[in-house]
Amino acid sequence: MSPPSRPTGESLPRAMVIDRAWRGLGPGLESLSGPGGAPLTRTVKLIVLPLIVRPALSPELAVDFLGPAQAAHLDALIRESGPRLEATAQWFTLLKRARRALGVVAGNPQDLYFQRCFELATEHGAPSDGADALARSVVEDVADAVGGRTVDVLKEHLADASRRARLDGELATGWESRRPAPADGTAAAVALAAEVLDACGAPGGAGNPAAYVSMVEAGYGDLLGRALWAHPSGVWGRDDLPAHLGLTERQVPPRPEVGRGASTATLPAPLDRTLFERLFVVLQSSARREELATVPELVGREVGRSCAPLGLYDESLRVAVVLGGRLAVGLDPLGTGESAPGRTTAHRAVNSRWRREASALRARRMTVSPRPDPDGGVLEALAQDLRTPWAAYMRRLWVRLHGRDVRDASLRDAASAWAVLDGVARSVMMDHRARVRSALRALSATAAEAAEPRSA
Template sequence: MPATPLGTLQPRSQVIDRAWRALGPGLEPLSGPGGAPLTRAVKLLVLPLVLRPVLRPELAGDLLTDEAADLAAGLLRGDGPRLAAAAGWFTLLKRVRRALRVVGGNPQDLYFQRCYELAAEHGAPRPPDAEEVARKVVLELAARDGGRTVEALKAHLRDPATERSVAQALSRAWGARPVPAAPGAVPEADALSLADTVLDGCAPADRGASGKRGAPGGAFPADGHVPRYREQECGTDLRDPGDTAESALAALVGGGHGTRLGSALWAAGPASAWGPEGVPPHLGLSADPPPPRPGVGSTASTATLPAPLDRTLYERVFTVLRAPGHHDLPPVPELVAAETARSCSPLGLSDESLRVALLVGGRLAAGLDPLGTAPGPTRAHRAIDRRWRRESSVARARRMTVSPFDAPSAHGTGGGAPGAGPPDGGAPGTGPAPTQPPAPTGPPASGEDLLTDLGRSLRTPWIAYTRRLWARLHGRDAHAAGIDGTAELWSLLDGVSYSVLMDHRARVRAALRTLTDTTSGSAA
């Protein structure tokens, strides 16, 4: 580990793991078979409720100093009794859930944080009052869903009459979609010029905007507001890039450029104007362009979801019902009707500001270059590239590109956007550029193969980034939440980049663990 003035740096995950195991028995419901905390226990309990890195910035990074590691271990040790009580409540809530035959939602997502609240209020569950408290909690959370569950979706579409009606509605909506008479460049040159203006004005200024290491979006206020930086502060002219970006974004939305892009993809035009050579017009959002007409469908799995524009109606509704905040959605019949129209809309989105966000995000993804050293074309590219190039995993991938078995592709900026596993459950590698070799169809055979695949993914800018971006835009569309201004757009684009980076980092760690286990096994 690298040394700091305060000593060595320790992975936060290891610090949490050691401190968790030291708490002793009683945490089994929140732990995996080996005794380590469940991933959701860390995400929903340890980080937000025990360590609270928002209030303790020294605990926010993936690497902790010795002093910060001692603080984290002490916080977990002090909260041990409450965590054990929360584990007891979780066991009780699951038992009551089964007795009440409640099946909607993931129990860990639904109950972990509520169990912590119950532990803080009541301590460990004690009969007979605990049974009644648990029953009220289970029924309250079940009523909160209001039938907005995957099980309700299955029941709704299982009815033959309903399925026929939905299939007919899909057919009508698909026949009414706007398809241009002739294919053309996708997207248009003027749309890309406006997108570049947006990307240059919505991101932080190059000088002093990189922020703290690993922090999303640089040094931004906690409320997510993005300050405007005048060009004179960067030593250029007196124009305010924020105002110019707002005007460009308004022009994109007002001109219907998102709709025009989505409609052009249906025309299956071979031309692409995204920038780097080999970037497909559909940016990997469809495996077999033009995107096919969506079917009704009857099953879905997060592990086997196809590319976004290739999904059935069932798969599209399935993803929004599995996302946080689904209890705010309309009832399932209304949701299915809305999704029927949305699935046949340009880019699979009904709001024009969200279509434009996908256009701008695609332009961003096509120009990212985490493996390179040259500055990107816009502030947004440079801000995200800086964060990626600081990653040790990216540096290793850059070294791996000289290997004869994984030579880099030679196109455009030479770049690739952050690569990661399926950002929204889709299969990795679906929809690669025609000039690139097909992605592996099976799991890598070793840690070295995993690292090689990760290095390759850093050179495919349109896959991981645009899929995750589409998934978030789809969720906003389902909640009728458009994009209001460049500050909100940048928060979204930068957040997607940071999320993909975290996934990439996790995959690198998994690959290194595989390498370590293989080496240890060989030595034994």
Template sequence: MLDEVWRELDGVGALSGPNGGPLRRTVKLILDPLVLRPMQHRLCAPSILTADGVTLVESLLLTRADTLRACAAWFTVLKQTRRALRITEGNAQDLYFQRCFELAVVHGEPGLAARSVAEATLREIHESTGGLTTSALKHFVAEHDSRLRELLDLAWSRRPLASYDPRDQARPLLELLDACTLFNSGDPADAGPLLVEAMQNRAGTHRGIALWNADATEGADELGLSAFETPGQPGIGASASTATLALPLDRTIFERVFTVLQASVDRTELPDLAELVTTEITRSCAPWGLLDESLRLAGALGCELALGLAPIDGLSQPRERVGVGDDGPSRAHEQVNGRWRREAYVLVARRYSVHGGAGPLAVVAAELRAPWRPYLRRLWVRLHGRDVREYALYEPGEVWDLLDGVARSVMLDHRDRIRRALTVDGRSIEAKAS
């Protein structure tokens, strides 16, 4: 529905994908937080909109149409100026989308002074890196390679190994997971004490340590966090690319720090480069690859949620003993699975699962048969980002918002990939017909 309204707007090509719909980052960085604001406009929040929700989304987009056109124009100007200034650092969409919206609100369409405004904006953005650039990271790692390897060997040798089983904390974790969903529904009685108890019992740490133990059914490889059943010591690394990143627990120190830099709009909030790298070495050798106990617990809770997901009813089954107790599926799994199964693209993926096929649709269908893998990979990335910035989780509601938000993010990603694939298929059919 969002795509349909978006295609009615003219002059927003710089914010649109090849199929004419909004780019994923347009939705994430501009439409959701700045235009639709689902926390303020509750009718815009559900993945399946009511008739009133559809009307509200259309109204909000059309009301902001001039601003969105100006935003697209400013983005074009900033990209042209970026090339002229020979700036290559960072992803232009991540760094500039929200600033372009701000420029559109303040200035409207770019005018005669657009070039000077763009230059000032770019210098402000890129001077906020505080020396934390990919080039600086490469230089630091190359210069201190021997010392960094010594630190990594030492940290790896000091890992807290123990023979924990992945299922040791399953029942209390599921109880806490359901309590977290109730916390956001106005019934917070049990969630707080259960969260404190799980933290005191170090349930997240124990589950993370279990990832270093070989396990045929819930090893790091089966969970989608590593290419190996037992993840090995990470390397230091010397380069990275977003297109070729290893799985979370297999990433080099360079890759881990690189992703932090890429995701940071204001890098002055981060520690200096030496601290960033040495702390990452310590973090990479900790359970879950995380230092904060509340974030490790979120990882453990995410496992329990992920392994009970079954978006394609009857084909993708929740894992044995996970998410299903004596009374049937847990509240958390019913909530996420119910929303996922209502997604129209799941029906398309189901047909591919039954009848076979190849291409992007088949890839999404395969992910939906083992949904815990894309879910846990995305969860780990968010937890790692919070850990670097020392954003712990203190409230059960925060925990559920994070876990549920990751599920929504995976759904949106699948929906976008299905839409693009169907658009390409449709164009191919039209081309052949003509």
């Protein structure tokens, strides 16, 4: 399989530029790097991108592929940060040592300390006199902040029989007291969503402020959520898709349960999750858990949220579900429905980006080719994901919006909403690319092993 297609010229993947610059920094970064010398995924996610690259301030560095000037700029930013990164690695080693001495076991040290260590390196440089006491203080402060905000605490909190019975009763009451679904109105919501998307997807477009505000003020997200409780049809102008777009595996969302455990590998569809599963994802994915409420507060609010329309409290986030659904039903990475009506500028921008992916190009060839999949169906399954892209998109969108809802982070305007919608599209695309590459590596390794001559 050829490498992912890219823009013309000398463009390079941003990840490759980061990797090369990182390796050029030399020794001293072992605690922030993997066995092969590349930066850890969490290093990139928690330190390099938000604290060094800062894409929000340098939008030209926020894209997947960088031109020569942008690549040189990114390379320079990382190399200039070399001494501070080396100090960050030293602080991280020191904090881990203090953590062991204090007997702290809750939380992932990288999630908890990476950004703190970068702050320490920025303020103090490399550890020196008094660093041990400072490291101990930081570990204690983080432990105090995170205490009460871990999966273990959640499990213990929901293990109490009387508490479980009370919560189950509150869920039953909340579910029975839901407002009835409206007779109609979703068509107007979807039509206005198309207007917002048409403006958002334009180059430099900030969306249609008036249309977005109208959707929020009219409660169109609430309206869609209540409609899903009544099993509507034809909401998105396509009878072949369920109105909930995979947010539940049922015809209508079930009454939420309390739950006892969760596994990342087997999480149900978003609206089918228990209280435990909803909060498990929030606690697992939060880099700064000290910003969250404590577990009892999280559970108390989640009872009402799980019985609310679309499983969300904030109306701007519900409207983002409407916008996301309108975008999702028109995603077409294989280019098989170009003449479909109702495509917006946002659809054309996202689909164009996706169709340049080599994984999408191969999947398209597999779709139109009558020949059987030569690799036992592994890539065929990945190709199938591109035939139903709306499922992965809506699932990831809901999780991201739910995380914002827990933190009371609404989407104030159309530009903010589009940043989330487009970010989810990029995330789904990159995740699919990574899974294709992983499958190809596995298949190549199997083929190489089979081709090796066996000794007698």
